[in-house]
Amino acid sequence: MTTSIPTRFVALDVHRKYLVVGAVDAGQKVVLSPRRFGFEAFEAWAPTHLTPSDLVVLEATANAWLLYDQVKPFVADVLVAHPQAVKLISAARVKTDSRDTIKLASLLAANLIPAIWVPPHPVRELRALVAHRKRLVQQRTQAGNRLHGVLHRHNLTLPPGKPFAAHQREWWLSLDLPASEKLRLQQDLSLYQSLEELVKGGEAELSRLSTCHPWIKQVPFLIQLPGLGVLSVMSVLVAIGDITRFPSAKHLVGYAGLGASIHDSGETHRGGGITKEGRSDLRGVMVEAAWVAVEHHPHWKAQFERLTNRIGKQKAIVAVARKLLVATWHVLIEQEADSNAHIEAVARKLMNWIAHTGATPGKKRDRLLLLYEQLDRLGLSEEVEQVDYYGSTYRLSTKQKLIRAAQQRKET
Incomplete structure (x- = not known):
């Protein structure tokens, strides 16, 4: 479809069960009064009322990608608003759906919408799978912690081996406990073992995807880096998405929230800790990888020891994580081996x-x-x-x- 210069700026104010559509022109004049739709009704309305001269914005919500896919074929472009832009609306003293919709459209017409990157379908699917596995692991950890709590309350010692392995089940069930506590133990033990199988299934699928397009061409360049295994590599790739959208390693570091915060105003000039803005999952993976790297890789171990003497262990490991992320950008952009590869x-x-x-x-x-x-x-x-x-x-x-x-x- 041939696109043209936008003449109408359309906003979708998306809610759980409905959305509101409104539009302004380049002069901020309302040309489409706010109108409320159910999602099925909007799907039928959009093809006949949206035009190739429309520029559309919608808020980043759970169903934003579905609406993006529905609207994109009929308009010049679709922007998904960064959550920070929505704060301008939520801070208003007078707040209604109609006002929110027109204000969002006006921000779009004034080119004040900080849009987020829209991931393609393979990235969306992998992000959902990575997040699903993370939830399962968290639930498994919670069940394991509750079982360990039983041991602590009753001063019990586990037999040798993995505490929740199948052959340990009989020992757990033989414990002399009050009836209600025994019931909780049985259910937590069953829950843990069920979650263990679900986690294995999710990890097997992530491993399989690492050998499929488009990931197989990128996995070898990351798996060479110390501290990164297949699961963490897939987590890094899915958080980054398209590496070419980061013009420099500095941009990627900022995206992960590993860059230093700075206060430089008037006569005040000082730096602070990392910003912790951006994707916390990417930041967490890189810090975990850094701990492994400084334990097993000579180059990173030397870097860590040098930094520890100057700024302390906790700041040093964050610095190593940042350096590893810089190396990640270089190997993905340049498609070559890491210069410090063993x-x-x-x-x-x-x-x-x-x-x-x-x-x-x-x-x-x-x-x-x-x-x-x-x-x-x-x-x-x-x-x-x-x-x-x-x-x-x-x-x-x-x-x-x-x-x-x-x-x-x-x-x-």
């Missing part, structure tokens, strides 16, 4: 990914051939002759390299 460790991590996720869906191929392919993508294939993996040594033979070279010629 080649043997990278090969083992890639081998672990391949071993646990299998070959590319629909294709049964040799693990070492897949490993060589991923190393080749990182530009490391010529530097690795063998991989030590769980006590076994795997050699990248000349045959595998020749097969890979033949495949590349066939693809071109």
